Amino acid sequence: MNTALTEVLFTRNLRKLGAITVFCFRMLAQCAPALGRPALIINQIYNAGARSLIIIMLSGLFVGMVLALQGFDLLQRFGSEDALGIAAALALLKELTPVITALLFAGRAGTSLTSEIGLMRATDQLTAMRMMAVDPLRYVAAPRFMGGVIAMPLLAAVFSIVGLFGAQLVGVQMMGVDRGSFWSQMQGAVGLKDVMEGVVKSLVFGFACSLIAVYEGYYAEPTAAGVGLATTRTVVASSVLILLLDYVLTACFL
């Protein structure tokens, strides 16, 4: 194979993987000191979490509603519409909630993290901080990363609740599934393990998405085009990684 092609396909990606790992550990080392400035983290929880709440709730509502429509149509063929509660709850808790929340998070919060840090890089703010003996990893990267990791499971839980509400809206109010059966069968079939699966998944996705977003911003090429490219890479890499990790995590839990 052509050496230039090998360089592009293999060495460059390998190097990037190594760089992300090194960056991850350097940032994690700064997480504990960053706790000394909780205001910075609260600020990021607000940016990544509270400001994503509307889009998360709206998406959750419609995902739950469409799940109930499709689930009802399928279960009706076997005469077991009452299992709709189980179907909706398990699908939401274990798969749809963590994955869709993470994808929305990557699009809504990840991009803004990358472009913000990238612009700081482009305007030499990060260099200026370092000259003042202020570690940008501690004051810029770590709080944003931690804010994302904290916000993701909370967003996912809200998504689940709104989704269940949407499913019961369509299933019980529109399609006429018995409300008692809907909830009692759901409670009979859902275990604490299923809830935990969703929480663990969203924690892992929160870690992955925040890490990629912060890394891409931190090492963005310091030009307008570079910041744009870094933002694109954040969305692409996060989305692929979420789906890949989802398969691995599901295989672990089963």
Next chain:
Amino acid sequence: MRENNRALEIGTGLFVLLGFAALLFLTTQLPTNGIKLAVAPKGYTVKASFDNVGDLKGGSPVTMAGVRIGVVQGIGFDPKNYKAVVSMRLEPQFNQIPDDSFASIQTQGLLGGKYVGISPGGSDTYLKDGGRIEQTQSALVLENLINKFFASYANKSDKGEEPKK
């Protein structure tokens, strides 16, 4: 600046509170072994003993002629005669159910859950709060039916007869 911070902190606080409330709901209200905070529905309670309730659960519907008239409130066990005691909460407008009615546990559809079906008796007195339905029929357990079928089949084959349908 101070005011600005305040709005941000309130926003973050609301978000974190909402998130943890949602997590709390998911971990306590959904799972089988969670703590249930269900409010008792309006109406009156009647009880019935069954030999076997199958997988009837609290929250399953109670129907009469296919129409939902109440909900199963809880299932207990009577250690004296080894029966399951099902308490049902019937809605207040259905207060003219004869006290010699017949309760049976039935299945919704092929894979559906269990529910309690009540067929009316002929008595002039009606069920009251705390009343009891005496005549009951247990849930059909598919495995038992299959066992019975094979047992009778085996008996007949032993005697050298052709099994009759």
